[in-house]
Amino acid sequence: MNISNINKKNNDEYVYNLLQNVGIDSEKANRKILNLSGGEQQRIGIARALAHNPDIIIADEPTGNLDNETEEKIMEILLSLAHDHNKCVIIVTHSKKVCTYLDEIWGLKSGKLLFIKDQNTKLDADEKS
Template structure:
């Protein structure tokens, strides 16, 4: 299955009502940093970072307000991880999406607006000022 087919399948399953689903899927893949050529590649031929981007585009294709990502940068190189986190920040700040990221990475947590930690069986909430 190609990256494009992956996003189109999610749209079909969730009953997304869009005039031109293929154009919308390509737009979302481009938004997350994939070219049209990459969109037509089998997802198994894409890098880990590109596969993460396909997963994000797939979630966005369903027009969700809440995006939950479990260790989205865990298997990525530093530069790709940074790009994924910047994309999440853009989604949160510019498109008003709620993005929840589960991570063991202190660096990723520091990029958030709010971090919730489990410490000694209690939840600790830290407001982080990223201005």
């Protein structure tokens, strides 16, 4: 990953720091993406999204096809970005379990945007939306 306007040494440090923040160590950082697990690939994608320090992050099915443990790690990273780093994180998902982590849930039904939940409303993982 190359970040423009940063010299090579600082670029490498910045990239390794981003990767470390999403749980990728320096040994795995130098592997080809296809030689990483699905969860590691997802975390690389998050690091790439963060490279230019955006205020808004849109994650389309960030936990799709991941095991439960990796899903939890990915959600912890995304929640930390929202709560600890003041980022707006928008997650598109079909997973009711992922929805239980979220502060607000909005849905689409017949082409209309519907409010479903906020921080004061509990959503059960088995609840239909």
